[in-house]
Amino acid sequence: MNQIDRQAPLSTDETRRKVIGLDSLTKDFGSVRAVDNVTFDVFAGEFVGIMGPSGSGKTTLLNILSLLDVPTGGSYRLDGVETARLTEAEQVVIRREKIGLVFQQFHLIPYLTAVENLMLAQYYHSMADRGEAMEALDRIGLADRADHLPSQLSGGEQQRVCIARALINDPALILADEPTGNLDEGNEERVMGLFKELQAGGRTIILVTHNPDLGAQTDYVIRLQHGRRVA
Amino acid sequence: MFVRMLRQSFAGNRKRKALAAITVALSAALITTLFALSVDVGDKMATEMKAYGSNIRVTPRSENMPLIIGGRDFNPLRGRDFIDEAGLPKLKDIFWRHNIVGFAPRLTLPVVAADQGSAPEFSLIGTYFDRNVPLPDDPGYRTGVRTVNPFWHVAGAWPADEAGDGPVGVLIGGGLAQRLGAAVGAELALAAPETPLATAAVVRVTGILTTGDIEDQALVAPLGFVQKLAGQPGKFQSIDVSALTVAENDLSRKASRGAEALTPEEYDVWYCTAYVSSIAHQIEEAIPGVSARPIWQVASGEGAVIGRIQSLLFVVSVAAIIAAAMAVAALTTTTIAERAAEIGLMKALGAAPWQIYLLFIGEAVIVGLAGGAIGVVAGYLMAQGVGWSVFGTGVDVRPITVPVVLVTSVITVLVGSIVSSREIASLLPAEVLHGRQ
Numbered sequence: 001m002n003q004i005d006r007q008a009p010l011s012t013d014e015t016r017r018k019v020i021g022l023d024s025l026t027k028d029f030g031s032v033r034a035v036d037n038v039t040f041d042v043f044a045g046e047f048v049g050i051m052g053p054s055g056s057g058k059t060t061l062l063n064i065l066s067l068l069d070v071p072t073g074g075s076y077r078l079d080g081v082e083t084a085r086l087t088e089a090e091q092v093v094i095r096r097e098k099i100g101l102v103f104q105q106f107h108l109i110p111y112l113t114a115v116e117n118l119m120l121a122q123y124y125h126s127m128a129d130r131g132e133a134m135e136a137l138d139r140i141g142l143a144d145r146a147d148h149l150p151s152q153l154s155g156g157e158q159q160r161v162c163i164a165r166a167l168i169n170d171p172a173l174i175l176a177d178e179p180t181g182n183l184d185e186g187n188e189e190r191v192m193g194l195f196k197e198l199q200a201g202g203r204t205i206i207l208v209t210h211n212p213d214l215g216a217q218t219d220y221v222i223r224l225q226h227g228r229r230v231a
Numbered sequence: 232m233f234v235r236m237l238r239q240s241f242a243g244n245r246k247r248k249a250l251a252a253i254t255v256a257l258s259a260a261l262i263t264t265l266f267a268l269s270v271d272v273g274d275k276m277a278t279e280m281k282a283y284g285s286n287i288r289v290t291p292r293s294e295n296m297p298l299i300i301g302g303r304d305f306n307p308l309r310g311r312d313f314i315d316e317a318g319l320p321k322l323k324d325i326f327w328r329h330n331i332v333g334f335a336p337r338l339t340l341p342v343v344a345a346d347q348g349s350a351p352e353f354s355l356i357g358t359y360f361d362r363n364v365p366l367p368d369d370p371g372y373r374t375g376v377r378t379v380n381p382f383w384h385v386a387g388a389w390p391a392d393e394a395g396d397g398p399v400g401v402l403i404g405g406g407l408a409q410r411l412g413a414a415v416g417a418e419l420a421l422a423a424p425e426t427p428l429a430t431a432a433v434v435r436v437t438g439i440l441t442t443g444d445i446e447d448q449a450l451v452a453p454l455g456f457v458q459k460l461a462g463q464p465g466k467f468q469s470i471d472v473s474a475l476t477v478a479e480n481d482l483s484r485k486a487s488r489g490a491e492a493l494t495p496e497e498y499d500v501w502y503c504t505a506y507v508s509s510i511a512h513q514i515e516e517a518i519p520g521v522s523a524r525p526i527w528q529v530a531s532g533e534g535a536v537i538g539r540i541q542s543l544l545f546v547v548s549v550a551a552i553i554a555a556a557m558a559v560a561a562l563t564t565t566t567i568a569e570r571a572a573e574i575g576l577m578k579a580l581g582a583a584p585w586q587i588y589l590l591f592i593g594e595a596v597i598v599g600l601a602g603g604a605i606g607v608v609a610g611y612l613m614a615q616g617v618g619w620s621v622f623g624t625g626v627d628v629r630p631i632t633v634p635v636v637l638v639t640s641v642i643t644v645l646v647g648s649i650v651s652s653r654e655i656a657s658l659l660p661a662e663v664l665h666g667r668q
Contacts, residue, residue, distance in 0.1 A: 063661040068579055089583070096581020107576045107664060111239045123232035124582045165580075 017044045018080070019173060019204050020065065025074035027060055027227075034060040036227035037074070042206065044172075047199045049215040050208045052224035058208045059177055061224070065206065066099055066175045067091040078173075096125050100166030104178035106158040108150040114161045115146040118168050125169040136164045140194065156187030163194055174198060174205045180214065192217055237593050248594070251562050251644075252602040258555030259606020259640045260613055262548050266635060267614040267628040269544040272537065285335070285379050285471035285526065287511050289314070292522045313338075313466035316454075318518045322472065323366050325513040330475040330505050333378030335359050338457050338467040342450070344411055345420035353407055354449040355421060357457025357467070362392040376451075379473045380442065387415040387438025392453045398433045399456045402440040404447040415439060421450075423460050432460055472514065472523070476507040478537040483508050487525075552643050559598075559647030563591070567654045574655055575663035587655055595648040596641055603640030607633055 020042040027035040035057045042048050052058050063069035064076060067083060076083045078094065086094070095101075108117045118133035137143050140160040150158055159179060166174055176195070180188040192214065195205055207218055215221045223231035241248050291312035314336070322334050338357040359375030366372045375392065376383060390400030403413055413419060417436045434456075440446055458464050483506040485492055490512060493501055501509050511523035567574065577587050611628050618626035 060661075066579070068664070069659070069661040092578075092581055092583055095579065101579055103664060105664075107572060107579075109573055109576065111242065111244065112236070113239075116235060116239065119232055120236070120577075121580050124577070124580050124586065128232040128235075 018042070019044050019046075019078070020206075021075070021077040021080075023075040023077075025061075025064065025076055026072050027057070027064060027069070028072040034227050035064070035071070035224075038224070038227075038229045039074075040222055040229065042204060044204055045199065045202050046220075047195065047205045047207070047218045049218035049221040050206060050224065051210060051212070051215045051221050053210060055226075056224040057227040058210075058224055060227075062175055062177050062206070062208050066101055067095055096121075096169065098171055098173055100169070100171035100174045102159075102163050102166045102174065102176035102179045104181040106150070106155075106162045106182075108158055108161060108165075110150055113147045113149055114142060114153065114157075117150070117161060118165050121165045121168050133168065136168050137161070140164050155182050156184065156190070159183055159187065159191060160194075163191065167198070172203060174203055175208075176205065177208045178210070179207070180209070180211070188214075233589070233593065236590060237597065240590070240594060241597070247562075247566060248598060251559060251598045252605065254558045254562065255555060255599055255602025255640050255644055256605035256609060258551050258558075258643060259603045259636050260609035261551040261606075262639055263607050263610020263628070263632055263636050264613040264617060265544045265548045265551070266632055267610065267626050268617060269541050269548070270629055270632075271614075271618070271626045272540050272544065285473045286476065286507055287472040287474055287514065287523055287525055289470040289472060289514055289518070289521050289523045290468065292520050312520075313463060313468060314470065314518070314521055316458075316465045316467060319364060319470070320366050321517040322470070322514060323369075323372070325510070325517050326502070327474070327505050327510050327513060330510060332473040332475060333374040334470050334472045335374065335376045335379045336454055336467040337469045337471060338454060338461065338463065339449075340423055340457055340461045342421045342423045342460075345422040352424075354445070355401075355423070355457055355460070356446065356449050356451045357454040357461075358451060359454055360389050360392050362454075376471075379471050382442070383446070384441040385438040386441070387436070390437045390453060392455075394453070394456065398435040399452060400437040401434040401450050401452040402438050402446075403436045404449050404451070405439055405441045406447040407449060408436070408439050410448075419450075421460070432456070472510075474507065474510045475505065476510060477505045478535075478541070479506060479508075480538075482506075486512075552639060555640075556643045556647040556650075559595075559644050560651045563595070563648045563651040564654060567591075567651060567658075571658055571663040574658050575660035578658070578660040579664060584656060588652055591648055591652055591655070592645065595644040599641035599644035600637060602644070603637040606640065607636050610636065 018041050020040075022041070023039050025035055025038045026033065038057075038061065050058050050061060060069065064071050065078075067078075067086075070084070079098070083091070108114075109120060112120060115130060115133045115137060118136055119128040119130060122128045122133060134143060134146055137146050140163065142157060142160055142164070145153060145157060150161070153161065159182070163176075163179070166176075174195075179195075180191050183191065195207065196217070199205055205218075207214065209215055221231070222229060291314055293312045316336065319334070319336065322328075322331055325331070335358050340355045340357070341352045342355040343352050361373050361375045361377045363371065363373050377389065385402060387402075388400075390402060398418055401419075403411075403419075408414065411419070413436055415436055415438060418433055419436065420433050434450065434452060440451060454467060458466060482493075482497060482501055483504075485497070486501045486506070486508050490498060490501075502512070503509075507525040511525055514523040515521060574587055577590075610632075614626040614628055618624055
C-alpha cells in the first residue's frame with residue numbers, strides 16, 4: 001500500500017501523466033478468453049471511448065479497470081501502481097477514493113431516496129453530508145427530486161442521480177458503462193454534456209458504449225472485437 | 232447514515248422483515264413458555280408431590296431407631312425424649328418458612344381395647360387433624376395431617392382437634408376396624424398399660440382411615456387426648472413436615488454428608504436454596520435438641536421427577552432455538568441472494584466488508600429484538616394456557632425471562648445471519664452489477 005498516495009488526485013495540470021497503463025491484458029473465463037492481449041494507455045484528463053459489439057469484452061475490461069475483477073494475465077497499472085499486487089482491502093480503498101462508477105442499470109438502492117443514495121457513497125468514503133449531497137443534486141437539476149425513491153424517478157433522472165453519486169466524492173477517474181443505454185435522446189445529450197463538463201474540470205473519463213455517435217464525442221476510441229483491440 | 236439505512240431498509244422490506252420477526256417470535260414464544268415452565272415446574276411439581284405426604288421427619292436428637300412392627304411402636308414411652316409442643320411455631324420462623332406447607336406432630340401410645348380381653352396391643356396415634364397454631368404473623372394458621380397427608384382417605388367424618396362433650400372422636404385404621412369389628416359411631420374403651428396411671432378412656436369412631444401405611448392398624452386421635460392419656464402434656468415424639476423443595480443436585484448431595492463438608496461459598500448457596508436438606512438443617516437450628524431428616528424416598532423421588540422434566544424442557548428449548556436459527560439462516564440466505572445487486576453496489580462504492588456485515592447484523596438484531604418481544608408476550612400467554620390446562624393454575628413467568636429470551640432471540644438471529652452472511656464475502660460485484668461478457 002505504500003506505493004499508493006490515496007489523496008493524490010489522478011488528474012492534475014500534468015495532462016500527460018499516465019493514469020491507466022494496460023500491457024497485454026488477458027481475462028479468461030474457463031476456456032473462453034473474454035479479453036485477449038489488450039494494450040493501451042490513458043492519460044490524465046482524457047475522455048476515452050471503448051466500443052465494440054456485444055460480447056466483445058467491453059464490460060469485462062471495464063470491470064478490471066474499476067478493480068471489480070482481476071485479469072488472468074498481463075499488467076494493469078493504475079496511477080503507476082501494479083494492481084495485481086494490491087490486496088483486496090487496498091482495492092476497496094482505491095475504489096472509494098479515486099474511482100467513480102456509472103452503470104447502465106443505474107443500480108440505485110431502491111429503498112433509499114435520491115439524496116440518500118448520494119449520502120451512501122459519502123458514508124463509505126468518509127462521512128455523509130446531506131448539504132453537500134443536495135448541492136450535487138442541484139448541479140444536475142434534481143434538487144426538487146431529492147426525497148424521491150428511485151422508483152419515483154424517470155430513467156433519465158435515475159441516471160443523473162447515478163452520475164451524481166459517482167462524482168460525490170470527487171474521483172479523478174470516471175468509468176461509465178453504457179450510461180445512456182436506457183435513456184432517450186434528450187437525456188442522452190444531457191448526460192454527455194455532463195461528462196464533457198467533468199472532462200473540462202480535469203477528470204479522466206472512460207466511456208463504454210456501442211453507440212458510434214457517443215464514441216465520436218470522445219477524444220479517441222479503443223475498439224474491441226472478440227476480446228481483442230482492433231483499433 | 233447507518234441508522235438511516237436500517238430504517239429505510241425496514242420501511243422498504245416490511246413483508247420480509249415481518250416474516251423474519253414472526254419466525255423469531257414463534258421460537259421466542261416457545262422458549263418463553265418452556266423457560267417459564269422449566270423454572271416454575273419445580274414449584275408446581277413440588278406442590279403436586281405434596282400429595283404424597285411429608286418429606287421431613289423431626290425427632291428428638293437422642294431418639295432411638297423407630298421400632299414399629301405391624302403398626303405397633305415397640306419402643307417404650309418411659310425414658311424417651313420428647314419434643315416440646317410450645318416450640319412448634321418455630322417451624323414457621325426459619326429462612327424457608329414460606330416453603331413449609333404444613334406439619335403434624337405425632338405421639339404414639341400402645342393401647343389395648345379394654346373390652347377385648349387378651350387382644351393384642353395396637354397404636355394410638357395422637358396428632359393434629361386441622362388445628363389452629365397461632366403464629367406471630369398469622370394468628371389463624373391451621374395445620375395437621377389433613378394438610379400434610381392429603382392422600383389419607385377417611386370414610387366418615389374427620390374428628391375435631393379440640394375436646395368437646397362426650398367421648399373423644401378418633402379415626403380407626405381400616406385393618407384395625409376389621410380386627411375389632413368397629414364401625415363409624417362405635418365407642419371403644421381404651422386402656423394404656425404402659426402409662427404410669429394406666430388410664431382408661433372411651434373414644435368414639437368418627438371415620439374409617441385408609442392410608443396404606445401403619446395408620447391402617449392404629450387409632451388416630453387428637454394430640455391433646457393422647458398426651459393426657461400418656462401423662463405427657465405438651466409433649467410429642469416426632470413431627471412430619473411437608474415442605475416445598477427444589478430438586479436435589481450435586482451440591483445438596485454433598486451437603487447430605489454434613490454441612491461441614493461444604494466450603495463457605497457452597498454453604499451460602501446451599502443454605503439459601505430450598506433443598507430438602509437445607510430446610511431440615513434450618514429446622515434443627517430453630518428447634519434445639521431435634522434431628523430433622525429428609526424422608527429420602529419422597530425427597531429424591533421429587534428431585535428425580537422434576538429434574539427429568541426440566542431436562543426434557545431444556546432439550547425441547549434447545550431444539551426450538553436450533554430450528555429458529557436454521558429458519559433465520561435460510562431466510563437470510565434468500566435475502567442476500569435477493570439483495571445481491573445491493574451488496575455488489577456497496578462493494579463497488581468502496582464499502583469495507585465489515586460495513587456490509589454491520590448492516591445485515593444490525594437488521595438481524597432489530598428483527599431479533601422485535602421478534603423476541605412479540606414472542607415473550609405470546610409465550611407468556613401460552614405458558615398461562617399450559618399452566619391452567621396441566622396444573623390448574625397460572626405459571627409464574629419470572630422477570631428474568633424477558634432479558635433471557637430477548638438475548639437468546641438476538642443470538643439465534645445473529646447465528647443464523649452470520650452463518651449465511653458468508654455468502655456476502657463470496658459475492659463478486661462484477662457478476663451482480665455487470666454480468667460478464
